[in-house]
Amino acid sequence: MRVTVIGSGYVGLVTGACLSDLGFKVVCLDKDEDKVKMLQAGEVPIYEPGLKELLSRNHAEGRIRFTTDAQLAIDHGDILFIAVGTPAQEDGSADLAHVLSVAAMVGRNLKDFKLIVNKSTVPVGTADRVRAAVKHELTQRGMSSEMFDVVSNPEFLKEGAAIDDFMRPDRIVVGIDDGIHHEKSQRMMGDLYASFNRHHSRTVWMDVRSAELTKYAANAMLATRISFMNEIANLADALGADVDQIRRGIGADNRIGYSFLYAGCGYGGSCFPKDTQALVSTAQAHGQLMSVVNATEQVNERQKTLLVDRLVKRLGDDLTGRKIAVWGLAFKPNTDDMREAPSRVVIKSLLERGAHVTAYDPVAGHEAMVALKLDCAGQEALLNNFNLVAHDMDALHGVDAxxxxxxxxxxxNPDFQAMKLSMRTPYILDGRNLYNPDALADLGIAYQGIGRRNELINLSVEPVMLETPALNA
Ligand SMILES: NC(=O)c1ccc[n+]([C@@H]2O[C@H](COP(=O)([O-])OP(=O)(O)OC[C@H]3O[C@@H](n4cnc5c(N)ncnc54)[C@H](O)[C@@H]3O)[C@@H](O)[C@H]2O)c1
Known part of the structure; x- marks a missing residue:
C-alpha cells in the first residue's frame, strides 16, 4: 500500500516521515515550492526533535519523496491524507478553503480508487463536504463518482514530541461511515496502522461525525484543564496557598490524574486556541451553548496578560527606561512554533509601555521576529526597543526583571548568583513555575510565580528608582 500526504507542514511531515519509517512508500505534496525545494535538499522547514534525522534516513533510502506535482502525488498513493491547515476565521470558525481546494484537486486528478483520509482538524460535516467536492469534479469529467471513500482520522500529536506521539499513540481514532466501500476502507486503515496494533488494538473505530467531534472534544478538554488550574492558581495567590501543592494533591486522585494540571501564563499554539474557538462557533451555528469552553478561552486570554499586570503593579504603567529580559518565546518547549504564543502578547504589551525588551529562545528567534513584525504592523518603531540574543545570560545585563x-x-537550573549580579534588580516573573520560591527567597531574589504564595516572596526587594522621576510613575 502506498501513501500520499497532501500538505507538508507539522502534521503532514510527521505523518509522512513516520509512515515511511514503517516501510510505506510515501509522497509528500505541498503547494509551497520553496518548502518542497528545501525538503528535497534535505532541509526541514520546522524544528521538531528527531524529524530531520527521520526524513533524511528515509529520503536516502528512497521511501519518501517531496513534490509540488499534484498528478504525480495523486497517482502514487492508495491512501491520500489531507493534512493542510484549517486556521481560524474572523468569527472563530475553521477556514476550510485549503481542505476543499485539496478535495477538488483530488477529484480533478483521480483515475482509480483512492481512500481519502482527513487528518486535518475539521468541523463536523467536513467529510461530507470533501466527498461532495470530489464527486463534483468526477461528474464534470464524466467519471464514476463511486471511485473513492472519505474517512476521518484526526491527529493527536503534540509539537515537541510529535514523532513519539505518532509512533506510540495512546489511541488511533478512525471514523468510517456505512457505504459501499465500508469494508475496504476499514481493511486499508487497519493495514496502515497494523504496526501499532500488534500488542493490543489501539484503534477506536467510530462513525465519521463522531471522529470529527472527538478531536475538538479532546483539545477543549485539555485546554479546559489548563484554564481551570490557572483560575485555581490565581485564587491560590489571593489566599496565600501554593498551586503546585494543590496540583499534586488533586493529581494523585486516579479520577483526575496529573496531566495538563500545570498553571502558567496561558496556553498557545496552533491547536487549542483555534480549536476551542471553532467548537464554540460550531455550537453557536447549531443553537447550542458551549459555556465551559467559552470560559476556558476567556481565562486564557486574561492569563496571558497576568505577568505584565504584575510587573506594572511594581514598576508603574510607564515602563520607559525599564529593561526587561524574556526567556522563552515559542508557545512551548522543543518547537519554534510561535502561533498564538503568550510571549507575543507579553512582548507587545511591554514595548507599548516603553520598555526595552531583550529576549532569548534556543530555537524560535527567527520565527519570533516574523511573528512580532506581524503583531506590530503599523507600529514598527516599537521593534526598535526589541532585540534577540544568542545566550540566555546575555539577556540579563542591567534588566529590571x-x-x-x-x-x-x-x-x-540557571546560575542564580550570576543572574543576580547581572540584573539591575533581581526580580523573576516565572510564567511556568520552574523555580523553587523558597530557594529564591534565600537568595534574595524577588520572585512571582503563578499561584505560589506570590506576595510572600521577597517582594520587599525594592525596584531601582530611575533618575528621571517621571519614569518612576
Ligand atoms: N500542529 C499541530 O500540532 C497539530 C496537531 C494535530 C492536528 N493539527 C491539525 O492538522 C492540520 C495541519 O496543521 P499543521 O500545523 O501541520 O499546518 P501547517 O500550516 O504547518 O501545514 C500546512 C501545509 O499545507 C500546505 N498546503 C495548504 N494548501 C495546500 C494545497 N492546496 N495543496 C498542497 N499543500 C497545501 C501548506 O503550504 C503547509 O505547508 C490542521 O488542521 C491542524 O489543526 C495540527
Missing part, C-alpha cells in the same frame, strides 16, 4: 515564558529544559 526577567520573565520566563517557555519551560525549556535549559532554563530549569
Amino acid at each position: 526577567l520573565m520566563v515564558l517557555t519551560e525549556w529544559k535549559n532554563f530549569h
